[in-house]
Amino acid sequence: MLYIGVLEVELYLASARSLKDRRGTVRSLKDRAVSRYHVAVAEVGSTTDVKRFTLAFSTVSGSCSMVEEMLDKLERLAFSTEAEVSGLRRAVRSAEELWE
Numbered sequence: 001m002l003y004i005g006v007l008e009v010e011l012y013l014a015s016a017r018s019l020k021d022r023r024g025t026v027r028s029l030k031d032r033a034v035s036r037y038h039v040a041v042a043e044v045g046s047t048t049d050v051k052r053f054t055l056a057f058s059t060v061s062g063s064c065s066m067v068e069e070m071l072d073k074l075e076r077l078a079f080s081t082e083a084e085v086s087g088l089r090r091a092v093r094s095a096e097e098l099w100e
Contacts, residue, residue, distance in 0.1 A: 002095035005067035007057045008044070009078045010087030016050050026053055029081055033057060037073060052086070067092050 016022045030041045037059070045054040055078075059070045071090050078085055 001062065001064075003061055003064045003067045003092055004095065004098065005059045005061075005071045005092045006090065007071045007074050007078075008054060008087075008089045009057070009075075009085060010045075010052070010054045011078065011081070011083035012086045013051050013053070013083040015082065019047075019050055022050055022053060025081065025083055026055070029055065029078070029083075033074060033077060036077075037070060039070065039074065053083075054087075064092060064094070 011025075013022055013025055016025070026043055030043070033039055033041045040058045042056050043053060044056045047053070057071075057074045059067055059074075061067045061070070071092070075088065075090075078088075
């Protein structure tokens, strides 16, 4: 069975004064997630607010527990950044659920 996990994290970067400041933090977080955990990650939502941004992470596995563990690791990574986590949503679905 195939399982898909998605984690959406809304972050607030109080120290950002420009889009360049925000982009540095976004790039750093994305690069760490990809290099450490080999997951897909994208900035989603509005990209015009200097202090707020949303990242979406996704992972797949043949084990539901492995997907859950990976989402836990990604949550800890998000909380370890200089940005404050202001929102968090996650979902895990089997491929069968998605095809229905």
